[in-house]
Amino acid sequence: MFKxxxxxxxxxxxxxxxxxxxxxxxxxxVAAVSEAGGLGLMGAGGMTIEEIEAECGKxxxxxxxxxxxxxxxxxxxxxxxxxAATKSGASVIATxxxxxxxxxxxxxxxxxxxxHVVANVKFAQKSRDAGVDAVAAEGYEAxxxxxxxxxxxxxxxxxxxxxVNTPVIAxxxxxxxxxxxxxxxxxxxxxxxxxxxxxxxxxxxxxNYKEAIVRMTDVDTCVTGRTTVGPTRSxxxxxxxxxxxxxxxxxxxxxxxxxxxxxxxxxxxxxxxxDEGSLYCGQIGGAVKKIKSAREIIDDMIAEAKMVIESLxxxxxK
Amino acid sequence: MFKxxxxxxxxxxxxxxxxxxxxxxxxxxVAAVSEAGGLGLMGAGGMTIEEIEAECGKxxxxxxxxxxxxxxxxxxxxxxxxxAATKSGASVIATxxxxxxxxxxxxxxxxxxxxHVVANVKFAQKSRDAGVDAVAAEGYEAxxxxxxxxxxxxxxxxxxxxxVNTPVIAxxxxxxxxxxxxxxxxxxxxxxxxxxxxxxxxxxxxxNYKEAIVRMTDVDTCVTGRTTVGPTRSxxxxxxxxxxxxxxxxxxxxxxxxxxxxxxxxxxxxxxxxDEGSLYCGQIGGAVKKIKSAREIIDDMIAEAKMVIESLxxxxxK
Numbered sequence: 008m009f010k011x012x013x014x015x016x017x018x019x020x021x022x023x024x025x026x027x028x029x030x031x032x033x034x035x036x037v038a039a040v041s042e043a044g045g046l047g048l049m050g051a052g053g054m055t056i057e058e059i060e061a062e063c064g065k066x067x068x069x070x071x072x073x074x075x076x077x078x079x080x081x082x083x084x085x086x087x088x089x090x091a092a093t094k095s096g097a098s099v100i101a102t103x104x105x106x107x108x109x110x111x112x113x114x115x116x117x118x119x120x121x122x123h124v125v126a127n128v129k130f131a132q133k134s135r136d137a138g139v140d141a142v143a144a145e146g147y148e149a150x151x152x153x154x155x156x157x158x159x160x161x162x163x164x165x166x167x168x169x170x171v172n173t174p175v176i177a178x179x180x181x182x183x184x185x186x187x188x189x190x191x192x193x194x195x196x197x198x199x200x201x202x203x204x205x206x207x208x209x210x211x212x213x214x215n216y217k218e219a220i221v222r223m224t225d226v227d228t229c230v231t232g233r234t235t236v237g238p239t240r241s242x243x244x245x246x247x248x249x250x251x252x253x254x255x256x257x258x259x260x261x262x263x264x265x266x267x268x269x270x271x272x273x274x275x276x277x278x279x280x281x282d283e284g285s286l287y288c289g290q291i292g293g294a295v296k297k298i299k300s301a302r303e304i305i306d307d308m309i310a311e312a313k314m315v316i317e318s319l320x321x322x323x324x325k
Numbered sequence: 326m327f328k329x330x331x332x333x334x335x336x337x338x339x340x341x342x343x344x345x346x347x348x349x350x351x352x353x354x355v356a357a358v359s360e361a362g363g364l365g366l367m368g369a370g371g372m373t374i375e376e377i378e379a380e381c382g383k384x385x386x387x388x389x390x391x392x393x394x395x396x397x398x399x400x401x402x403x404x405x406x407x408x409a410a411t412k413s414g415a416s417v418i419a420t421x422x423x424x425x426x427x428x429x430x431x432x433x434x435x436x437x438x439x440x441h442v443v444a445n446v447k448f449a450q451k452s453r454d455a456g457v458d459a460v461a462a463e464g465y466e467a468x469x470x471x472x473x474x475x476x477x478x479x480x481x482x483x484x485x486x487x488x489v490n491t492p493v494i495a496x497x498x499x500x501x502x503x504x505x506x507x508x509x510x511x512x513x514x515x516x517x518x519x520x521x522x523x524x525x526x527x528x529x530x531x532x533n534y535k536e537a538i539v540r541m542t543d544v545d546t547c548v549t550g551r552t553t554v555g556p557t558r559s560x561x562x563x564x565x566x567x568x569x570x571x572x573x574x575x576x577x578x579x580x581x582x583x584x585x586x587x588x589x590x591x592x593x594x595x596x597x598x599x600d601e602g603s604l605y606c607g608q609i610g611g612a613v614k615k616i617k618s619a620r621e622i623i624d625d626m627i628a629e630a631k632m633v634i635e636s637l638x639x640x641x642x643k
Contacts, residue, residue, distance in 0.1 A: 008640060009641070010640070128542065128544075128611070129544070148480045162498040162612075165501065180479030185510055189507035189508070192506040192510055192633050225481065226447070226474040255575065290481075291480045291483075293446070312641075315510050316640065319634045320638070322326060322329070323326055
């Protein structure tokens with residue numbers, strides 16, 4: 008069931024992909040998602056080359072199924088990161104925040120597949136021209152870094168699938184079978200989830216962070232960083248209030264950088280500081296009511312998606 | 326086909342609703358949408374009491390089918406507006422920007438139905454408590470005024486349908502059969518469209534405005550007014566650039582009001598000034614490639630939605 012082109016391209020059972028999450032998406036979660044029939048992508052943004060090799064090695068011990076690594080191309084050592092991943096068993100590289108032209112061919116020449124993350128039609132077209140295997144189209148509701156254009160998943164996916172033939176993976180705003188079917192209806196061939204997989208037993212996030220997601224409501228995220236690191240969505244807390252106020256007063260980028268400092272994301276993920284750390288999280292976190300295993304999430308999602316499609320059928324019988 | 330609770334409640338053929346649009350949604354468009362099987366809602370925000378009566382009278386001459394009027398409750402004469410609408414043939418009142426407690430019972434006591442526009446779960450719950458017949462849930466991608474919480478349609482609809490039993494009409498990001506089916510998959514029982522219906526022969530907008538929608542791409546809207554009139558999405562132009570720059574510099578509300586002045590929306594809709602006027606428009610405008618009639622839009626949407634559901638079915642057969 009739910010076999011799409013995305014399953015064929017990545018040799019997976021379900022077109023359900025774990026978004027790469029810094030600090031959070033390590034070997035346990037990556038292996039669990041792949042083992043449950045999805046595609047685990049490691050969030051390598053905060054890892055050294057040695058850590059990437061070690062974590063990939065651990066995934067390969069836990070599962071024989073395909074997995075991948077997300078590489079933010081802003082990292083100056085991104086080529087070394089890619090090399091570390093592909094030689095340590097990753098068969099998929101998801102590239103983001105940089106040009107898809109840079110490494111796509113190199114990665115594919117090693118027999119690996121490439122996903123490039125985009126947030127508007129123009130970059131999807133560039134990714135197609137670069138020959139990527141799939142684009143992950145990320146809407147404004149997604150957690151963590153997102154595009155300056157603020158295009159939402161609902162508006163982005165149909166415009167993008169009309170513009171390019173490259174298979175599209177919808178990301179942002181999806182946490183259950185309803186969102187999965189909605190994404191497929193919009194023309195996506197698969198989905199990517201971060202926030203939903205963050206609230207799992209296997210995610211390497213501090214328990215406080217996972218609990219913050221379970222407790223949050225629909226209105227509890229905000230976007231900061233438009234003038235500095237780029238728009239970033241996280242759970243509202245003391246830190247975001249401080250940034251929002253400063254931004255509203257027209258604070259200059261330098262002053263904002265000084266105020267925020269370094270390591271806010273690690274502070275949340277590793278130390279569990281939910282007041283002063285950056286709790287990257289999507290708007291759909293409000294729909295996450297329980298910490299589950301990655302397998303439960305995928306199994307529940309498939310069962311619910313089947314019911315959703317069955318419930319649509321009577322609408323087209325006269 | 327596509328008969329849902331929304332059809333029963335409003336006595337219409339398809340659960341497709343014309344969002345109330347100031348200056349644009351007048352008798353021609355309202356009647357055309359209702360006559361084609363949807364529910365036309367007049368945008369009465371810029372009308373006098375006499376104009377509401379006259380326009381409702383014209384709709385009633387053009388169609389025997391149900392239609393409604395959108396009343397922004399911020400207007401000090403909103404009760405008079407409601408009275409004018411219900412005595413002139415409107416059978417549905419859509420209320421927005423105010424408390425659903427205020428007039429719901431009064432309107433229903435006249436045998437009319439009430440839709441209240443919301444943008445988060447809390448206001449949907451308040452609307453349910455007020456006894457409205459349906460809530461229109463408007464995502465951040467929608468054109469014109471939208472919520473401060475910036476919740477997108479994809480994230481909003483499932484959280485809202487889980488929270489209330491009142492039927493939900495999804496608004497924002499929908500322009501074709503793909504979006505229609507996606508909204509139904511998310512749990513909505515109907516959809517509301519503004520932007521798509523703005524680019525029709527029947528809309529009372531200047532041709533320049535309609536053409537601007539046909540020409541625009543996915544990245545061509547932006548939100549301004551967060552600190553003044555509330556977040557408002559429109560097509561980027563000289564006016565929005567000016568406002569965005571001033572907001573970025575931390576301009577105070579008074580200075581912004583002074584700069585913007587009055588009548589920017591009429592300037593776009595009536596005079597066709599696409600540089601200095603406010604061209605309210607949703608992100609899905611980038612998917613609108615042709616000016617059509619309201620009937621063509623609805624017919625095409627139903628045909629496409631049927632194909633979309635048919636294309637989902639093979640995914641659940643083993």
